[in-house]
Amino acid sequence: MKRLLTIILALLAAMSLFASGSSEAASDSSDDTIKIALIIENTIDDKGWCQAMHDGITQAMEMLPGKIEYNYAEKMAVVDAGSMARQYVAEGYDLIIAHGAQYKNTILEMAEEYPDVSFAFGTSSEIGPDNVFTYMPESEETGYINGIIAGSLTKADIVGLVGPVDSGDAARYNRGYVLGVQSVNPDCKILVAHTGSFSDYVKSAEVATSQLASGADMMTGSSQQAIGALRATAESPTAMWVGQDLAQLTTPEGQAKCIAASSYNYAAVIVGLVEKLEAGIKGGECIPMNFNNGGFVFEYNPALEAEWVSPELKAKVDEQIAAFKASAGVLSDWASVDYSTL
């Protein structure tokens, strides 16, 4: 018995080491507070997909002081997400965001079971039930901007692209990138390859190394696995990178190699969702994200801008962003891009 107790105490002591930092709650609850829960497959600091949403929610909390109470659950496989969502429902959360298309079935089942709670998942362009919001980043726009930069700056007339899978916002970003490159450099060879995974950093680096060896001198990649490709690009003395997430600019290799990056501005989406919830709208809408509605942000790397971004290139980028801001759906033909013709 004494031995058993010793083992239990030792395990508890070990677990206490890791007890902190698994979630964060913000302001005190009040009747006006909207309680938002986030369920993600990776982590809040993955420098990609999950971090973008987490950062958006925390920014929205700053924009709406005292209005949002927030909690999150990381590393949630699809099979675990339902159980986690039920816990959040039991704790009285108003909006449960499952950040990934893979959670669709779980969320639709939960929405039917708990009609008074609002749910959201994305990317999806489907219109869900009355208590389900969907969101779809029209990331062909950010890809197009990065494509303009890559197509303009490549000296070898070869650019590379490391994608995860050919679906969702990654497919849109990748095809937008192709269109952007072709708009400024029609003869440029565009190497496109997918790793088949959102999180296999090693394979992403291997694909990037392969494309760099084939002569690519401007690289990009989508989803969190792109960090592996960026790391591989950093090994090249000449190749540069354009990023799909602003968090990439904060990494050492991003600071050295990433000329510019765009990112999803989920803060605008979250603020919009809070306003809808307050107006009594619990779902039944798909929220597009684009430059037109403030869903995207774009930044140059201050350390590289002067050296790499000429006034002409900057004017071209500014002009295109202005066109995107003026009207949504400018690149409605993005899906027509066929990689086999590149």
Next chain:
Amino acid sequence: MIEMLVNMLSMCIPFSVALLLASLGEMFNQRAGVFNLGCEGMMAMGAFIGMLIPFSAGGGGAVSQWYNVLGFIAAGVLGAFLGLFFGVVTVTFRAPQGIAGIGLQMFGVGTAGTLFRHFVGGTQSIPGIPDISIPFLSSIPFLGDVFFSHNGAVYLAYLFVPLAWYILFKTPWGLKVRAVGTNPRAADSMGINVSRTRYEALMLGGALAGLAGAYLSIAQAKMFSDTLISGRGFIAVALVYFGHWHPLQIMGGALLFTFAQTFQTQIQSMGISFPYELAVMLPYILVIVVLSFTSRNQTTAPTALGKPFNREIRT
């Protein structure tokens, strides 16, 4: 076309190292009669500790190469310790090896990810070890790029292949390992300590798995995340069967698998009209096909593989 082939071959060798080391480690385990599905977990722990040391020293910035060496050593030691732990479970307590291996895999991957979040935080990179162009040899056309322009760990890993062969087939300890994996009762009657030999093989195998993980985090990806290994530990187990428990054939398997990986990447990048989903599966399909065709020729398989040894029980 030749340039593309040179590129593919020159990437094959460094990219195959993690699989090679992990497979050789698993080979020693299986030659001693222990089936270790926990290779993935050992690699994850090795990758974590291997990256942690240079990261802690430099905060992600440049550090002396000795910290990378220290990272490799720590990964090897931690892997050996996990091998010892696996030995306690499967050799001393005679737990079912398959289940214990799956447990070790989950323990290793989960613990590495948890410790990483606690001590490091989010996805982080390190400078890692640079490639070395060997003077004169690296300038030989074709051969220079393929064989003589890699990081130091690559050369050491490939030098270990003949060493592994020598240890297994030319030393008394190698003979003991093969004996306890083939007929532990006969080995026991000849005075060989079966449990001790299996413990030693597991520790060597664990050390190699730890080094394989550290290679990924220090020399190849130069970063860590809890998805870094992404099934490579299981591929390593398959490559042992693929290579018929022989170091040279395992090396061939690791190279063939990696070549298929780089080949599918090239197919995609060339814009050939071929579904990328099938291209990504190509290396795995290759392993299954080769295993299917070679499964009848398993004469070198350790006959006591997966069977706990109990001197007191007659079978």
